Amino acid sequence: MNNKKKKYLLAVLLMMIAFVFISPLILTMTGSFMESDEITEKYYEFSETDNSVPEMIGYFFLRFVPNKITLSNYNEVLIETQQFLKMFWNSVFLVVPIVLGQVLISSMAAFVFAKVEFKGREIIFFLYIIIMMMPFQVTLVPNYFTLNWLNLLDTRAAIILPGIFSAFGVFLLRQFMISIPNDYIESAKIDGANLFTIFFKIVFPITKGGIASLAILGFIDNWNMVEQPLIFLDDISKHPLSIYLSSVRETEIGVLFTAGFLYLLPLIIMFLYGENYLVEGVSNTTTKG
């Protein structure tokens, strides 16, 4: 077997693996154009038996290509049940302030940790890393009590304010900023620039790639959040879209596919837009320290 054949085989293998990974996305997209009955046509061969325990009585079949293309699901999601759009905008109004806040706060904090010398800097940064290691569930109860004390429960601020302060963002941008030569900063100081000027005029533009990757990662992370709104927001009308996707019933599977696809679209667009920044950001985080 020569190198060319090996390359082809490898390519085929990789394509197959890629298809396995991308197939849920394709299925969601094509399913959004099918009737619910068509999507679930073969589902029942898996579970419809007299016993309470589901048994496999046929092959589970996923239909990728619709027999008949329909926009009825889009009609239902976007026109008939207007709740989807309300929740979509709920998600936007939660995620966009969080991402903007994260970018501002994290970049400033990262600048300080990377370029400003002060006593205890390393210890504080270490604490930041520890916090980053902690899963959200650990800080859930203290967060809840704090928000209750501040009388912020059941408001969007209960989600936005804790979300703005991202330890991961500080860590990510610090790695970027460390690579900026100190000479730039020293030169600016000699020219009479203060820390804010140095940050906004020199450091911020240089770390644009890192900021973009933070924004993308922050957007994806917060777009998918479930626990925070469930716990901090009692008012269902303020809930984001991520919560309601889980409550779609089997009979509304067409709606689920459509809503899922529309839910995914902003994430896909963000990824397409900032793919390179994201790769750059992740590689910087792993190679520098």
Place this chain on the structure above:
Amino acid sequence: MINNDYMKIGKNKAKTIFKVFIVFILIFSFFSKSFLAWTLPRVTIEKVDSGSLLKVMRSEGQVLRKRKYELYYDITVRILEINTDKYEEVSKGEVLMVLDTTPLEKQIKNLNVELNKLDLALDRVQISRNNTLLGLKSESLDRLIRELNQSKENFDSQTIIYESGGISKNELLNWENSYNVSKENYEKQIESNLKSNELIKNEILGIDIQIEEYNLSIMTIKEEIISLEEDIESCIVKANEDGIIEELPYSKGMLINSSTPLYVLSSDIEGYEAHSEFPNETAKFISIGDKFSVTIKELGEVVNGIVIEKRKTDYNGVVTLILDIEHDDLMGGEVCDLFLRKQYGDYDVRIPRSAIYANTQIENVFVLVEHDTAFGKSYTVKFQEVLLGESDDINIGIVNGLYGNEKIITSSSRDLSDGDKVILDE
């Protein structure tokens, strides 16, 4: 360099997709309700409730003097004379009209002939009864009893003689046989008499019933004659009270009938009453004792009017309602408005009349079905046949077809079919 170009192209595509997506979402966010209004019927709903129906009854009427005599005759005779006129004041006992008695006299004559016939028939039947009674066979039985007693006496005396040795045993046996024969004849006759007497008794019973029938017929005819004689007496029609003739429906030469009074005479001795006509359909909801609000137009005042009489007039399908009213300033002849709101017919399920869908022969309503979806509620309509009960101007009672917890469609922007998706009109 090539890599950067690809990046730039990718970014531009992503930007374009993002813009399209945002525009798309914004359009639907702002205009989805408009789209919805164009595509789905807008409906208004109402929750099914329970309770009584409410009948609102109103009519115009007239105030009249309360004491009023209406003279009705149930005979059909011609008017020979009329000695009064409408709105004329008359005194008690004054002759108002004279009716033709000829038909009544003719009837009496015919009845008398009939009566005579019946008397004769009765006599005949009674004679027949007496004859039948004579047929009872008691005479032959008496004779047999006498014979039997004689035979017994002979046998007893011969026995004594035999015991003293006066006659032989054979001679005694002959006497005994003679006695036994007499006894047997007597018993046979008794049996025969019982049977024939039973038949005769039945015959007599039949004759008695016939006599009773004749007697009844005679009595009826006699009563009829008396009644006709009274009618003849009343053919000179007099005023019952002092008062004013309010109505005089007939004129000279007309035949009178039982549904129209000969005259209506009013007197102001006992106050006033309101008269108003209601259609039969409405009047069936009104009972004696119901309290109407009566607005006297001339006085501009509202008084209570209690229903004291419902007078049905068969010829035009209306009922005249008479209400007792009181007011110091009444003169009679005022125009009034009658109004009553009355509850009736208690129903477990009551819906607005507008909910009844009239496009088919079957009476039905559209019931709202709520669907809880992940993104809120959606609505469809279900076609539901119902059995209707009574109705008022607003609501209608449902006898069968609804449970009482449904929400029903009361109006729709378009024609509906079973299973249609709808939007609720806020």
